[in-house]
Amino acid sequence: MSYEIKLDIFEGPLDLLLYLIRKNEIDIYNIPIALITAQYLAYLDIMRSLNLDLAGEYLVLASTLIHIKSRLLLPPAEEEGEEEEGEDPRAELVQQLLEYQAFKEAALRLENRPLLERDVFTRGAREEGPSVAEGEGEAMIEVGVFELVAAFRRIVAGLDRPEELEIDAEKISLADRINEIMERLSEKRQLTFVELIGEKHDRRRIIYTFLAVLELMKLRMIRAYQSGPFGAIRLFLAVEDQ
Amino acid sequence: MMEEKVAIIEALIFASDTPLTAERLAEVLPGTDKKEITALFGALCREYEQRGGGICLQEVAGGFQYRTRADLAPWVRKLKAGRPAMLSPAALETLAVVAYRQPLVKAEIDRIRGVDVSGALKGLLEKKLVRIVGRKDVPGKPIIYGTTRKFLEVFNLRDLSELPTLRELKDLQE
Numbered sequence: 001m002s003y004e005i006k007l008d009i010f011e012g013p014l015d016l017l018l019y020l021i022r023k024n025e026i027d028i029y030n031i032p033i034a035l036i037t038a039q040y041l042a043y044l045d046i047m048r049s050l051n052l053d054l055a056g057e058y059l060v061l062a063s064t065l066i067h068i069k070s071r072l073l074l075p076p077a078e079e080e081g082e083e084e085e086g087e088d089p090r091a092e093l094v095q096q097l098l099e100y101q102a103f104k105e106a107a108l109r110l111e112n113r114p115l116l117e118r119d120v121f122t123r124g125a126r127e128e129g130p131s132v133a134e135g136e137g138e139a140m141i142e143v144g145v146f147e148l149v150a151a152f153r154r155i156v157a158g159l160d161r162p163e164e165l166e167i168d169a170e171k172i173s174l175a176d177r178i179n180e181i182m183e184r185l186s187e188k189r190q191l192t193f194v195e196l197i198g199e200k201h202d203r204r205r206i207i208y209t210f211l212a213v214l215e216l217m218k219l220r221m222i223r224a225y226q227s228g229p230f231g232a233i234r235l236f237l238a239v240e241d242q
Numbered sequence: 243m244m245e246e247k248v249a250i251i252e253a254l255i256f257a258s259d260t261p262l263t264a265e266r267l268a269e270v271l272p273g274t275d276k277k278e279i280t281a282l283f284g285a286l287c288r289e290y291e292q293r294g295g296g297i298c299l300q301e302v303a304g305g306f307q308y309r310t311r312a313d314l315a316p317w318v319r320k321l322k323a324g325r326p327a328m329l330s331p332a333a334l335e336t337l338a339v340v341a342y343r344q345p346l347v348k349a350e351i352d353r354i355r356g357v358d359v360s361g362a363l364k365g366l367l368e369k370k371l372v373r374i375v376g377r378k379d380v381p382g383k384p385i386i387y388g389t390t391r392k393f394l395e396v397f398n399l400r401d402l403s404e405l406p407t408l409r410e411l412k413d414l415q416e
Contacts, residue, residue: 012357107338114312
């Protein structure tokens, strides 16, 4: 279960791999490919079970790992003068991991510098940041799918257990939900995710609302912001009609 | 005379919206050579250091600018109300790759980070921390990216050479 918390901190397949290497206290130059591949694939399964659309890059690395594993199993090439003879099939991956790790550290060092508008300020510097948060007094961070999934899970978890087995006459379609959300947003300018779902907490409605929000974000018609971890997610129209 | 010139420089830096460069200063104060300007900036810097007040004179993005002392940030933030917009880890990683490897094309950043960086790169372009430098003369003419002057200002860097050196790959083994 503790896996799920970890998921949204990975910045990509290399990050996940580095995490596994650190977690297992493995020498990066001598990666036990079988162990790491198994754990890596287990993480992919968890991500898939969350119904997250796995980024293709994760699968590419999975196939690279399996490829390396299969090459390690093969007996060394017989023919003399083979180009790859003696070369560790893991070398290329290790190189890539080390390079990525160097930049990850560089990014951390950048963040630790005295940043303008965070640690140091110039005379009467104008505030930039997203202007959408006016009147809210809190800085908003644009959120991605992970935060939305988290919000979705919180709402579903809050559903009353005994679900009424009722065949609802109300047929919801995704297109209807999208239209409704756009209409309400142009009226109200901003809505929280919870407001959008409304009073009627039935599973189908929540799921369709969630799908509609994802679709709209993909089409860049709306934007989602959050004031902090676990804060309310607010949705805005991406383009305000004049 | 020296004191008067230091006072002028102080006024100019104070009134300037962007870090005041030596070139710009030479335009405003004709007849001062590079060596003298460096000496004047130095004298002013020392004055502020000795005073130890809430304002520091700092060399950023190739010029001089007054900035508040970093340890006073909590108070200034309170005055400004609101938390600063932070960069996400993905954006920071992308920015680090651009900063250290520039000029470079997107495919190179994708390769290093192992993910598609389109989104992060777009955000950095919007925040004006990264800019398009040109196009590479290979099939497809991919766009070449580099960091901006604003990047230096935001990250408190004199110039790119002030970036801490990237740990050599062979040193990475811990």
